Amino acid sequence: MGEGASAEEPTPFLFAGVEKERVEEESRPVDDAPSVPTEEPADVSDDAAPDDTVPDDAGVPADLGLFRVLRDDDTADPTVDPGLSDEDVIRLFEQMLLVRTLDERCLKLQRQGRIAFYGMAKGQEAATVGSAWCIRKNDWLFPALREGGAALLRGMPVSRYIAQLMGNSLDEQKGHQQPMHFSFRAANHVSLSSPIATQVPQAVGAARAAQIRGDDEIVLGYLGDGATSEHDFHVGMTFAAVWKCPVVLFCQNNGWAISVPVSAQTASKTIAVKARGYGMPGVRIDGNDLLAVVAATRDAVERARRGEGPTFIEAVTYRRMGHSSSDDPTIYRDEAEVAEWEAKDPIDRMRRYLEKRGIWDEAKETECLARQNELVSQEIQEAEKAGPPAFESMIADVYAVTPDLVTEQLDDARPFFEEGKTAEGAFPL
Ligand SMILES: Cc1ncc(C[n+]2csc(CCOP(=O)(O)OP(=O)(O)O)c2C)c(N)n1
Numbered sequence: 001m002g003e004g005a006s007a008e009e010p011t012p013f014l015f016a017g018v019e020k021e022r023v024e025e026e027s028r029p030v031d032d033a034p035s036v037p038t039e040e041p042a043d044v045s046d047d048a049a050p051d052d053t054v055p056d057d058a059g060v061p062a063d064l065g066l067f068r069v070l071r072d073d074d075t076a077d078p079t080v081d082p083g084l085s086d087e088d089v090i091r092l093f094e095q096m097l098l099v100r101t102l103d104e105r106c107l108k109l110q111r112q113g114r115i116a117f118y119g120m121a122k123g124q125e126a127a128t129v130g131s132a133w134c135i136r137k138n139d140w141l142f143p144a145l146r147e148g149g150a151a152l153l154r155g156m157p158v159s160r161y162i163a164q165l166m167g168n169s170l171d172e173q174k175g176h177q178q179p180m181h182f183s184f185r186a187a188n189h190v191s192l193s194s195p196i197a198t199q200v201p202q203a204v205g206a207a208r209a210a211q212i213r214g215d216d217e218i219v220l221g222y223l224g225d226g227a228t229s230e231h232d233f234h235v236g237m238t239f240a241a242v243w244k245c246p247v248v249l250f251c252q253n254n255g256w257a258i259s260v261p262v263s264a265q266t267a268s269k270t271i272a273v274k275a276r277g278y279g280m281p282g283v284r285i286d287g288n289d290l291l292a293v294v295a296a297t298r299d300a301v302e303r304a305r306r307g308e309g310p311t312f313i314e315a316v317t318y319r320r321m322g323h324s325s326s327d328d329p330t331i332y333r334d335e336a337e338v339a340e341w342e343a344k345d346p347i348d349r350m351r352r353y354l355e356k357r358g359i360w361d362e363a364k365e366t367e368c369l370a371r372q373n374e375l376v377s378q379e380i381q382e383a384e385k386a387g388p389p390a391f392e393s394m395i396a397d398v399y400a401v402t403p404d405l406v407t408e409q410l411d412d413a414r415p416f417f418e419e420g421k422t423a424e425g426a427f428p429l
């Protein structure tokens with residue numbers, strides 16, 4: 001059993017409707033397949049549109065609703081509460097705080113010119129931490145853009161996080177990767193690939209491989225709302241469902257893909273409902289509700305592990321900062337929208353829940369933040385002392401046999417590195 005996983009039965013709310021659909025689908029005679037309509041097309045005016053606020057037999061609205069555990073009064077709904085122990089829920093909350101601490105500190109480093117680039121996760125801490133907690137260490141995790149916190153939760157030290165951002169001599173990837181492309185082999189955390197949505201077929205492929213090998217490993221693959229417009233989304237969803245791969249595809253719908261709102265990505269009422277078209281369960285959850293994220297992901301992970309196939313989760317959340325340190329969101333989005341989501345902040349909601357549960361207070365938080373900031377300060381100092389990676393490491397681990405041309409290029413570049421020689425022209429850009 002994984003760190004956060006339990007052997008509980010799936011929450012009926014989440015999967016009941018899907019199972020019912022599947023049974024009906026499987027029992028339909030082959031010759032009863034729907035034919036192309038030859039009569040007048042059906043009335044598709046708004047009046048004729050189905051009322052998808054009306055629950056189906058399983059009590060799930062046709063657009064899949066929004067699964068929540070945390071109620072407006074900051075208590076957990078006992079009928080769907082995942083039942084986390086005090087120790088676990090505090091650990092998860094502290095991890096959410098760590099993600100935010102790192103966000104704040106690293107954005108400052110970028111503004112001071114000490115790192116080149118940073119991608120903030122502010123507002124999405126519950127979705128990342130809660131989902132990653134539901135898998136075992138030997139399961140595989142394919143992140144999208146903002147899941148560095150998942151690697152930390154699964155054991156990656158803060159020192160490695162910072163070394164990766166700096167691309168210094170302590171960086172396991174030898175500075176080969178752009179900042180934010182964390183990988184952590186000890187927990188099968190694969191580096192993200194920058195092309196959006198490529199994580200989907202990669203995750204599905206890894207799950208298919210585990211299935212063929214007969215392992216009981218499952219794969220958790222992340223994507224953003226923007227990724228759902230890419231062909232790789234379609235490819236991944238299709239093969240995941242057709243092969244019944246042991247994969248959970250976790251979509252962080254944070255409202256935006258850089259400057260493109262989700263309303264421009266799709267005319268579908270929800271992203272989660274698309275899963276039905278591919279023939280897999282889709283669930284739509286409150287991504288700012290840590291307990292809902294844990295409950296839904298845990299069910300999906302257990303399904304995958306039982307060999308029942310993939311699940312698609314849409315976690316509705318919000319990107320409270322710019323797309324990255326290079327972006328200025330004030331030029332394309334309304335500050336009122338940002339303020340609205342600030343009020344739904346996942347850390348604030350969790351803090352209020354923990355306080356009501358009687359296991360958190362201001363003194364504990366002050367101590368926790370001081371501890372985290374101290375750790376981050378120490379690791380930044382160590383990282384800055386470490387200096388750049390060895391010059392030759394630029395081509396290390398890239399070729400089995402280094403081509404002569406590359407060796408020549410390395411020799412040509414050596415004086416720029418060793419003697420501080422500068423090139424004529426417009427560099428750095
Ligand atoms: C195939 C591809 N197209 C465009 C880009 C440029 N790009 C980088 S991030 C991004 C938006 C991604 O949005 P989303 O999937 O919603 O993730 P989020 O940034 O919101 O976490 C785009 C268009 C890219 N990296 N890859």
Ligand SMILES: [Mg+2]
Pocket residue numbers: 224225226252253254255256257258
């Ligand atoms: Mg997005």
